[in-house]
Amino acid sequence: GQQVMQIPQYQHVQEGEDFTTYCNSSTTLSNIQWYKQRPGGHPVFLIQLVKSGEVKKQKRLTFQFGEAKKNSSLHITATQTTDVGTYFCAGWNYGQNFVFGPGTRLSVLP
Amino acid sequence: AAGVIQSPRHLIKEKRETATLKCYPIPRHDTVYWYQQGPGQDPQFLISFYEKMQSDKGSIPDRFSAQQFSDYHSELNMSSLELGDSALYFCASSLFQGFNEQFFGPGTRLTVL
Numbered sequence: 001g002q003q004v005m006q007i008p009q010y011q012h013v014q015e016g017e018d019f020t021t022y023c024n025s026s027t028t029l030s031n032i033q034w035y036k037q038r039p040g041g042h043p044v045f046l047i048q049l050v051k052s053g054e055v056k057k058q059k060r061l062t063f064q065f066g067e068a069k070k071n072s073s074l075h076i077t078a079t080q081t082t083d084v085g086t087y088f089c090a091g092w093n094y095g096q097n098f099v100f101g102p103g104t105r106l107s108v109l110p
Numbered sequence: 111a112a113g114v115i116q117s118p119r120h121l122i123k124e125k126r127e128t129a130t131l132k133c134y135p136i137p138r139h140d141t142v143y144w145y146q147q148g149p150g151q152d153p154q155f156l157i158s159f160y161e162k163m164q165s166d167k168g169s170i171p172d173r174f175s176a177q178q179f180s181d182y183h184s185e186l187n188m189s190s191l192e193l194g195d196s197a198l199y200f201c202a203s204s205l206f207q208g209f210n211e212q213f214f215g216p217g218t219r220l221t222v223l
Binding site for chain 2: 030044
């Protein structure tokens, strides 16, 4: 079956440092979505990428969808303590199954 | 803005009991998804409904069933509860299935003793 992996599993950064999480799918995705879940909270939608090679930016966050539509990345510039949480990628494959990655848990030290 | 409503927020049950979780999607959203999230785990997709019909099925145990009603709210019925069913259960809704963002509810924390 389809597998979506994310690395790293955990990341501890000093406030102001950059952070990147990578998402890899075993199958081609029709789209990819990114969600953030704060501790004790529910997943909150961040963005969706659909086109091959697509890059989108949201303030300090940059999202990229790979050319083969099998991988994606989320980069945060100059992390802040408000960035703490788990970042999940999730995607639909062409068989219309929706799968979450295992998430990357980000800790930001002040 | 209206959000996804889930009830109850917390539920404690004994082994072999049954439980019913309810989800009220955002108004005009026609698709509902159910997820199970264990401690430190990613949300595991259970089942989804589009326009009151089951649209996709994930890792939902046979002991669980779900449906979407005419008013688009959904219920997840869980029978013969096991200790391993203890988890956070999220409902999410979206407008049309497939490629739209999912709005998650606050979740129901189920504890099976």
